[in-house]
Amino acid sequence: MGVVQKLDEKITLEEGAGGEEMINLLKKSILPFIEGRGGNVDLGVRELDDGAAIRLNEREYLVVTTDSHVVKPRFFPGGDLGKLAVAGTINDLAVMGANPKALSSGVVIEEGFDKDELEKISESMGQTAEEAKVPIVTGDLKVLGRGETDGILINTSGFGISSKLTPTSGLKPGNKIIVSGTMGDHGMTIVTNRENFESSIKSDIAPVHNLVRGVLEVDGVTAMKDPTRGGLAAALNEMASGSEVGIKIKREKIPVTPEVRGAGEMLGIDPLMIANEGKVVIGVEEFQAEQVLEALRDHELGKDSEIIGECTQNNVGKVILETEIGSLRILKPPRRKPIPRIC
Amino acid sequence: MGVVQKLDEKITLEEGAGGEEMINLLKKSILPFIEGRGGNVDLGVRELDDGAAIRLNEREYLVVTTDSHVVKPRFFPGGDLGKLAVAGTINDLAVMGANPKALSSGVVIEEGFDKDELEKISESMGQTAEEAKVPIVTGDLKVLGRGETDGILINTSGFGISSKLTPTSGLKPGNKIIVSGTMGDHGMTIVTNRENFESSIKSDIAPVHNLVRGVLEVDGVTAMKDPTRGGLAAALNEMASGSEVGIKIKREKIPVTPEVRGAGEMLGIDPLMIANEGKVVIGVEEFQAEQVLEALRDHELGKDSEIIGECTQNNVGKVILETEIGSLRILKPPRRKPIPRIC
Incomplete structure (x- = not known):
């Protein structure tokens, strides 16, 4: 003992x-x-949500979020650390139901780090912020000695304003579950890149706030989450236990590209267990599900959206997966040794 | 070349x-x-201030700030990393003229780090937040592999509401410069602790927002800054160049405890060049200086406050120090090899 x-x-x-x-x-x-x-606060650390919400007035909440970003390789097909740091924090705000207003950037660098690389990462942050129309308004820089950090780490915090929160814990029995596109692209990109595995997979990394804005115009959206660390499996499990409902999904409905599926089979990695960086999981009242789907598909980032399942009164806190051959199994959150530094 | x-x-x-x-x-x-x-934004990254300000409405600004905290040793006389992370960010908001509303905490830990120590640091964060009445509302946790970070790093971001900004760049010629207490206590604590130097010095680390609140009730405050990294010398130089004024200060007016002065002489470290974590530098219109001094001295944290100098139209961007023997010299910001990981 x-x-x-x-x-x-x-x-x-x-x-x-x-x-x-x-x-x-x-x-x-x-x-x-x-x-x-x-x-x-109205929604704080206890809820383990993507951010916190503080009531500003009768109609609005201030939503705050923070995330430390490390990824290796720092440049990969579809993006880089800088884009990840900006898009990741915008997305945390977006899935809380907030309109992102501004970001902060806390950079920690190791002595000896290449200035060229720092400039490329900064440029990517600036470009992503500009395209998203969400400014980086304040920052901090620390330089640590050799061996005290590994290259570069970026903390991005953000805030936004929401008139309707869509928390992880908002699901109700009967709600439909929608994903906004294919699963596992970011995680599989990082893994195949590290393994020098020949593939055409690229990260789905993108700010989703404009996609989400269309969704929020439809009534009846109860919950949203971005399936990053731990992938769809982790996101759905957190939503099920936070909302005290069961979730039942169909494997055949979950979009996965042939390339990601193939690489996953080769490497023994389930695309539902690894990170996405430009996708949203949405819970919506049944009668509005088709309208949300339509709003998603109207946007380039949501063209592969699918209704993948629904919430149940039984199996509270669990996610039940109906496999392609029709059998049922519990989809647990990933518990194995993690693939480190993926987001 | x-x-x-x-x-x-x-x-x-x-x-x-x-x-x-x-x-x-x-x-x-x-x-x-x-x-x-x-x-x-109204005050963004370009200004290199303690934070950014975004206009919310006719009367109010939202103020945002971020800071990554690393310090070794992590526990020292007067405080620890957790207290530093919370107080440091509260102080950045306070010196912008904001009433701090909430904090986020992004923790990055190295594999193998002691859970006991993590709990002690978390407890200190919670206690400092509770005493300051500024809640930690959201957080993030990353665990990196051995050698990918050195122990623990905490990014604290914060936001507050201000109805009157007090930027680094707000000084006007003729303004008086006030410091809220003795200089160099935090930095000298860390250094003497590392050197196993016998001393009774302890860090001045404390949230200063309540002290600042009293100051803001007096009209005529034009600028504030917390003299952390680089100490008073760095803070005054940033204020002088940001405000496009000269600053003239008298060495004999600057409060330094005998212990800090003695340790500084032994170790060859100027107390004006090292960090404070519970002090404020204030610029105020001349005719209100005594009232600000009174407001400061009314508070336990401000009892040693002094008017140390004033702003001039000449010597723009420079800080001129009148030494104790009456000679004048330029007080430059610290340029030597830094004492790393002090705040």
């Missing part, structure tokens, strides 16, 4: 993978100490 | 020290790429 306890006292890589172990670490070693202290 | 150019292409520790080299790096490799892209 002594040994088990000792191991348990040190942080493991698994505890950063976005799955159950991470939630357990947060619930044991961080949240009890910081949550609910210092003031009241 | 080849060699010089090569060296110039890599980031150096000096470029993270808060002095001229850092401003040059920001102006060359980061700001041109990100500033002013994506939207308009």
Whole structure:
């Protein structure tokens, strides 16, 4: 027992993978100490959502989010660390139901890092911010000694204004579940790139706030989430347990490109378990599902949208996957050794 | 020339020290790429202030700031990394003239880090937030592999509401310069602790927003800054060049404890060149200076406040120090090899 306890006292890589172990670490070693202290908020750290919401007035919430970005390789088909840092934070705001207003950028660099590379990453941040029309308004820079950080790390925080929150915990029994496109593209891009695996896969990385804006014009949207770390499996599990509903989805309805599916089979990686960076999972009242689908498909980023399942009163907190041969299995959040530094 | 150019292409520790080299790096490799892209703000990254301001309505600004915190040792007399992360960001908001409303916390940990230590740091963050009545509302956690980060790094972003901005660039000729207490306590604590130097010095780390609130009730405050990285020397130089005024200060008026002064002499470190974490530098119209001084001294954190000098029309962008023997010299921002990881 002594040994088990000792191991348990040190942080493991698994505890950063976005799955159950991470939630357990947060619930044991961080949240009890910081949550609910210092003031009241409408949606805070306890909810483990993509961001927090603070009521500004009768009609509006201020939504705040933060994310530290590390990825290797830092440049990959479809994007780079700078684009990831900006799009990732815009997306966290968007799926909370907020209109993103501004971003901050906290850069931590290792001594000896290439200025050329820093400039390329900065340029990509600026370009992504410009295209998205969400400015980077403030920043911070720290330079650490060799070996004190690995290259570069970017924390992007953001805030936006929402008149209707779409929290992770908003699902109701009977709601339909929609995904805005193919699953696993970003994660598979990073993995195949690292493995020098020949492929035409590229990251789906993109700001989704304009896509989401169209969705929010339809009534009846109850919940949204961006399936990043841990992929669709992690996102749906968090939505099911946060909302206290079951979720039943059909494998054959979930869009996955042939390239991602093929690479996943070769490498033994389930596309539902790895990150997306330009996709949204949406919960919507049944009678409005087709309209949300239409709004999504009207936008380039949402052209492959599909209704993939619905919420149930039974199996609370669980995600049930109907496989392509019609059998049922529980889709758990990823628990294996994570693929590190993917987003 | 080849060699010089090569060296110039890599980031150096000096470029993270808060002095001229850092401003040059920001102006060359980061700001041109990100500033002013994506939207308009009233006070953005270009101003290199403690935060950004975005107009919300006729009366109010939203103020946003971000800071990545690393310090070694992580526990020191008077505080620890957790307290630093929360107080530091509250202070950046306060000196912008904002009432701090909420914080985010982005934690990056190295595999193998002690959970015990994580819990102690989290507890300190929670306690500091509670005492300050500024809640931590959202967070992010990343676990990196061994050697990919050194222990733990915390990014704290924050936002607040201001009805009167007090930017770094707000000084006018004739304004008086006030400091809210003794200089160099935090920096000297970290240095003496590292050197195992016997001393009773402790960090001044504290949220200053309540102290600042009293100051803002007096009319005529034009500028504020917290003298952190690079100490008073860096803060005054940024204020002088940002405001396009000269600043003349008297050495004998600047409060420094005998312990900090003594340790500084032993170690060859100028207390004006190292970080403070619970102090404010204030610019105020001459006729209101005494009232600001009174407001400061009414608060425990401001009891040692002093008027240390004034702004001039000549020597624009420079800080002139009158020494204790009456001679004048230019007080430059620190340019030497930095004391790393002090805040």
